[in-house]
Amino acid sequence: MQLKKNQLVDLTIESVASDGNGVGRIEGMVIFVPFTAPGDVLRVQLVKVLKNYCFGIVREILRPSPDRREDGCPVYHKCGGCCYRHVRYESELLWKQQSVTDNFKRLGGIELDFESIVSSGQCSGYRNKAQYPVAVDEQGHVRIGFFARRSHRVMHCTDCDLQPAFFAKILDCIAAFIEEKKIPVYDEKTHKGLVRHVYLRHAEAMNETMVCLVLRSAKLPFAGELVERLRAVCDSLCSVVINVNPSRTNVILGERCVTLFGSDTITDVLCGVKVQLSPRSFYQVNRRGAELLYQKAAEFADLQGNEVLLDLYCGAGTIGLSMAHRVKRLVGVEVVAPAVENARQNARINGTQNAAFLCDDAAGAVRTLAKEGLQPDVVILDPPRKGCGEDVVRTVAAFCPQKIVMISCNSATAARDCKLFGELGYAVTRGAAVDLFARTAHVECVVLLEKAKQRNV
Numbered sequence: 001m002q003l004k005k006n007q008l009v010d011l012t013i014e015s016v017a018s019d020g021n022g023v024g025r026i027e028g029m030v031i032f033v034p035f036t037a038p039g040d041v042l043r044v045q046l047v048k049v050l051k052n053y054c055f056g057i058v059r060e061i062l063r064p065s066p067d068r069r070e071d072g073c074p075v076y077h078k079c080g081g082c083c084y085r086h087v088r089y090e091s092e093l094l095w096k097q098q099s100v101t102d103n104f105k106r107l108g109g110i111e112l113d114f115e116s117i118v119s120s121g122q123c124s125g126y127r128n129k130a131q132y133p134v135a136v137d138e139q140g141h142v143r144i145g146f147f148a149r150r151s152h153r154v155m156h157c158t159d160c161d162l163q164p165a166f167f168a169k170i171l172d173c174i175a176a177f178i179e180e181k182k183i184p185v186y187d188e189k190t191h192k193g194l195v196r197h198v199y200l201r202h203a204e205a206m207n208e209t210m211v212c213l214v215l216r217s218a219k220l221p222f223a224g225e226l227v228e229r230l231r232a233v234c235d236s237l238c239s240v241v242i243n244v245n246p247s248r249t250n251v252i253l254g255e256r257c258v259t260l261f262g263s264d265t266i267t268d269v270l271c272g273v274k275v276q277l278s279p280r281s282f283y284q285v286n287r288r289g290a291e292l293l294y295q296k297a298a299e300f301a302d303l304q305g306n307e308v309l310l311d312l313y314c315g316a317g318t319i320g321l322s323m324a325h326r327v328k329r330l331v332g333v334e335v336v337a338p339a340v341e342n343a344r345q346n347a348r349i350n351g352t353q354n355a356a357f358l359c360d361d362a363a364g365a366v367r368t369l370a371k372e373g374l375q376p377d378v379v380i381l382d383p384p385r386k387g388c389g390e391d392v393v394r395t396v397a398a399f400c401p402q403k404i405v406m407i408s409c410n411s412a413t414a415a416r417d418c419k420l421f422g423e424l425g426y427a428v429t430r431g432a433a434v435d436l437f438a439r440t441a442h443v444e445c446v447v448l449l450e451k452a453k454q455r456n457v
């Protein structure tokens with residue numbers, strides 16, 4: 001059968017792709033359909049027909065999958081943030097576990113029995129950080145929220161279910177302030193206007209909140225009044241910061257920060273470690289989930305007390321510092337300078353004396369450390385989505401550490417990097433997926449690589 005655009009077809013969903021789309025087949029042709037679940041029998045309209053696969057949208061649910069539930073979000077189909085709101089969380093977890101296992105097998109050639117996926121079970125209000133684009137609609141009203149799916153149109157939404165409920169009050173307060181004071185909102189097409197993004201961060205353990213306004217320049221009219229209004233709506237407000245981003249870019253944060261009120265940082269506690277955070281420091285968005293992830297990493301590392309531990313891509317130092325009391329020496333590496341400052345400060349406030357942090361690109365740092373004669377016994381790798389890449393993998397393997405614990409938010413690049421480690425004498429011996437991003441397609445994984453007993457090189 002020749003499939004055509006806009007054609008209606010009846011389809012049974014068989015599985016779920018790692019981006020959350022349901023997968024069905026018609027005569028061997030794969031059809032991806034968002035917001036569906038295995039077991040759904042659907043009438044689907046084909047919206048894109050390509051050579052080997054199609055995309056469809058649901059026109060009618062002929063028989064619903066037993067995995068379905070109410071999605072409970074008025075903007076679910078428009079926003080693009082979540083893809084698993086319409087299914088039971090237990091099913092979502094199983095699919096995530098499967099996608100991690102499949103990626104390791106398909107992209108890494110690694111057959112591993114992943115342990116049961118770990119989750120805190122918290123499916124709403126878990127995000128401690130969110131960045132909201134700001135725009136003005138045709139009627140001149142300020143819009144704060146999220147980009148609509150696959151677009152740069154800002155959809156007004158201040159009460160996302162994944163954020164702490166009180167974030168909405170802050171966002172509503174800022175929207176009203178901008179509108180009332182006629183503060184110009186940034187327009188990415190003309191590169192004019194002032195207010196680009198609102199960025200909120202909450203340190204759950206210490207109940208401290210940071211409001212960061214990303215502006216094109218550092219001067220905000222009526223700034224003092226905004227601070228007073230924010231204090232009135234947010235009891236936990238500890239810091240109001242302007243981040244200056246003058247560039248024509250879709251990177252959200254600029255280099256420079258100016259504190260308007262309170263402290264330059266907020267402090268959280270993660271795995272018993274106090275963590276001070278600047279606006280530009282990476283910090284896991286789901287604190288309870290991150291604790292489970294780092295506990296799993298510690299279990300895999302199984303430190304005995306006399307090791308040299310290298311924490312590459314260390315951010316504000318969180319993972320290494322949570323293990324520092326179990327090693328002889330900790331060296332952290334991170335490319336973002338304010339995060340490194342946070343890491344050093346975090347070592348101080350936690351009384352950790354056996355830690356040093358280096359501000360450098362991972363590949364360069366590893367080479368420098370090797371020249372200096374560092375011999376790490378255990379290496380923690382926690383790279384961004386694009387993974388470590390060949391250069392870092394080769395230089396890390398050249399250290400010959402006994403163990404490498406790799407944490408990743410992208411199991412596809414993790415699998416690729418592990419494959420190369422495999423060629424360099426390391427075997428993946430344990431693995432677990434940890435869900436820090438309930439309702440979305442994202443999932444973390446952590447694997448243990450151990451030096452193979454005998455190298456057949």
Ligand code: SAH
Nearest residue numbers: 282313314315334335336361362382383384
């Ligand atoms: N381990 C930390 C941070 C992990 S996120 C934590 O769990 O909180 C990945 C980190 O890698 C970010 O802090 C990012 O700034 C840093 N990074 C990205 N590319 C890098 C590179 N090439 N070299 C060193 N660090 C890098």
